[in-house]
Amino acid sequence: MGRVSSAKRNIAFGYIGQVATAFMSFVLRTVFLMHFTEQLLGVNSLYSNILSLLNMAELGIGTALNFSLYGPVARGEKEKIKSYMQLYRQAYMVIACVVAGVGLLLSPFLKYLIRNPGDNSIRDLTIYYFIFLFNTVSSYFVAYKYSLINAEQKNYIQTNINTITKVITVFIQIFIIIFTENFYLYLLTDAAVQLIQKIFVSGYLNRMYPYLKERNVQKLSKEESDKVWTKTKALVFHKVGDVARLQTDALIISSFIEVAMAGVVDNYNLVINSVANFVNIIFNSVISSFGNLIATESRERQFSMFKVYRFFASWIYGYSCVGFMVLLTPLIRLLWGDAWILTQTAVYCILIDYYFKGDRIVLSNYKTAAGVFEPDKYLAIIQGAVNLVISIWLVQTPLGITGVYIGTIVSGLIANITKPIIIYGTCFDKKAYGYFADTLKYLCSMLAVLLTCQFVSDRLLTELSFGRFILMAVIITVVFNGLYLALYGRSEEFKYLSGKIREKIGK
Numbered sequence: 419m420g421r422v423s424s425a426k427r428n429i430a431f432g433y434i435g436q437v438a439t440a441f442m443s444f445v446l447r448t449v450f451l452m453h454f455t456e457q458l459l460g461v462n463s464l465y466s467n468i469l470s471l472l473n474m475a476e477l478g479i480g481t482a483l484n485f486s487l488y489g490p491v492a493r494g495e496k497e498k499i500k501s502y503m504q505l506y507r508q509a510y511m512v513i514a515c516v517v518a519g520v521g522l523l524l525s526p527f528l529k530y531l532i533r534n535p536g537d538n539s540i541r542d543l544t545i546y547y548f549i550f551l552f553n554t555v556s557s558y559f560v561a562y563k564y565s566l567i568n569a570e571q572k573n574y575i576q577t578n579i580n581t582i583t584k585v586i587t588v589f590i591q592i593f594i595i596i597f598t599e600n601f602y603l604y605l606l607t608d609a610a611v612q613l614i615q616k617i618f619v620s621g622y623l624n625r626m627y628p629y630l631k632e633r634n635v636q637k638l639s640k641e642e643s644d645k646v647w648t649k650t651k652a653l654v655f656h657k658v659g660d661v662a663r664l665q666t667d668a669l670i671i672s673s674f675i676e677v678a679m680a681g682v683v684d685n686y687n688l689v690i691n692s693v694a695n696f697v698n699i700i701f702n703s704v705i706s707s708f709g710n711l712i713a714t715e716s717r718e719r720q721f722s723m724f725k726v727y728r729f730f731a732s733w734i735y736g737y738s739c740v741g742f743m744v745l746l747t748p749l750i751r752l753l754w755g756d757a758w759i760l761t762q763t764a765v766y767c768i769l770i771d772y773y774f775k776g777d778r779i780v781l782s783n784y785k786t787a788a789g790v791f792e793p794d795k796y797l798a799i800i801q802g803a804v805n806l807v808i809s810i811w812l813v814q815t816p817l818g819i820t821g822v823y824i825g826t827i828v829s830g831l832i833a834n835i836t837k838p839i840i841i842y843g844t845c846f847d848k849k850a851y852g853y854f855a856d857t858l859k860y861l862c863s864m865l866a867v868l869l870t871c872q873f874v875s876d877r878l879l880t881e882l883s884f885g886r887f888i889l890m891a892v893i894i895t896v897v898f899n900g901l902y903l904a905l906y907g908r909s910e911e912f913k914y915l916s917g918k919i920r921e922k923i924g925k
Contacts, residue, residue, distance in 0.1 A: 434581070435577045435578065435580065438581050438584070438585055439580075439581055439584045440692040440695070442585055443584075443692065444753070445588070445592065446588045447688055447754075449592050449595050450595060451754055451758075453596070453599050454601060455536055456678040456681045457534070457536035457538060457678050458538070458601055458681075459681030459684060459685075460678045460680040460682075461543065461546060462681070462684070463680045463681055463683070464531065464668050464677060464680050466550070467667075467668040468547075468669070469550050469553075486645070487565060487566065491566075496629055497636060499566065500629060500630065500635045501635055501638045503565070503566060503630055505638060506562040507562050509562075510559070510562045514555050517551075517554060518555045521551040525547055528544060529543070531673055533672060533673060533677055534676040534678065545602070546601070546605060549608075549609050556612070556616055557616065559616065560616045560619045560623075563619070563623040579618075579619060583611060587607065587612070591604055594607055666805070667822050667826060668683070670809050670813055671819060671822060674813045674814060675813070682759075685750060686746065686750065686765065689749060690742065690746070690768070690772060694738075697734050717846055717847065720846070721848070722910075722914075724784055725911055726915060727784070729856075729906070729911035730911070730915060731779070732776075732856070733906075736863065736898070736902075737902075739773040739776075740864060741891065742772065743766065744871050745891060745894070747765055748879055748890075752884060752887060760819070763820045764820045764823060767820055767823035767824060767826075767827060770827055771823060771826050781833070781838060782837070785837065785840075794836060794840050797833060797836055800832065801830070802829070804829040805828070809821065809823075810825075838854065867897055867898045870897055871897055874893055875890055878890055878893075
């Protein structure tokens with residue numbers, strides 16, 4: 419199956435999975451807010467972020483090995499695949515032990531990270547944490563096997579398994595919440611279903627790739643293993659910096675403001691991430707296709723596809739960002755009420771970072787597919803330090819929670835400036851002037867639509883209802899896409915995309 423066909427199948431199943439999981443997540447969150455306290459929602463959000471911090475132990479080995487598999491998979495080198503997978507398995511067993519050890523050492527300090535926990539005792543908070551820790555550690559025993567199906571551009575298999583697991587888990591959790599209101603059972607349900615899923619996945623992938631159980635596995639040459647570890651060492655810096663920049667906001671909010679505020683933010687993140695995950699299906703589904711493209715095509719072809727990829731991202735992220743800017747807070751009000759509203763300045767800051775994060779996803783995904791990890795290996799460390807310093811400083815000023823996200827924006831923009839220079843120079847042997855010119859062009863287009871739609875919204879949504887909300891969404895859709903079509907409808911990137919759409923419709 420070709421790259422485009424594989425990407426389309428991954429995207430299609432990704433859409434189905436995301437629609438199902440997003441709907442179930444919203445239903446679960448609504449039931450959760452009806453039966454549990456805001457402190458428990460904050461604890462749930464905080465622990466998810468702490469475990470993301472602990473996942474730093476992975477330190478990029480998965481990304482480095484995924485890149486290493488693209489070539490052998492494209493060439494059908496079964497013995498080489500077995501060698502890389504053995505290395506991957508051994509590394510992840512060590513990682514699981516490291517995460518478990520560090521997680522246990524962290525548990526005595528939880529009380530310092532949770533401000534105003536309400537009626538939750540330290541004993542309860544600690545047990546909740548151990549359930550989260552178990553879920554994270556156990557995932558490493560099967561996670562390495564997914565690398566092969568992803569390298570073969572069969573991402574849809576992982577998507578389908580995760581979707582089925584999510585739907586089953588949410589159904590049981592809703593039942594538990596309504597009839598018992600027991601947070602322990604709520605967490606244990608998730609742990610039990612995930613454990614069953616991991617056992618199933620291990621057996622399923624063993625049957626799918628029986629040669630992975632063979633014992634006659636050749637060790638990688640010193641050159642090959644050194645190449646993996648060189649990229650891993652570079653990715654260590656990326657991972658540490660990314661965690662310090664992306665996974666510390668909830669910790670800072672919980673420690674300096676209160677844990678309940680982390681729950682309020684998590685409601686906004688649920689809506690944003692539901693849409694962002696839907697959007698990211700497209701972009702993440704083509705990483706393996708880009709890996710194959712880079713392994714088999716010329717630089718000119720690679721550059722052409724990168725520009726299409728980036729143009730499409732600017733359209734999709736620009737459209738969703740404008741929609742969020744105008745409609746996110748009204749949607750929160752409609753779903754859960756005024757008690758869960760953030761200040762508008764904080765919301766704008768979250769969404770500014772969302773837009774530029776979309777730009778960074780394009781850059782990061784291409785860098786990952788191309789295996790370009792070393793040139794900016796210290797950049798993420800700098801970003802993480804900048805984020806922590808600015809966020810911790812500003813959260814203690816009258817800016818409060820808005821200051822946390824100002825730090826996130828500033829640290830993120832460092833990558834938006836440096837990564838294009840690295841990618842254009844390393845992958846395409848070009849200067850990045852054109853990239854930055856396009857960035858300014860896309861930003862101006864988005865700002866024009868935002869100002870227009872905000873003007874309409876200020877008059878249309880004075881009385882909030884689902885009917886007016888839907889009408890405003892239609893207006894944003896027409897205005898944004900109409901302007902982009904008028905401005906960029908004759909570009910080579912648009913012609914390529916529209917050609918693919920017409921080709922698909924024709925079939």
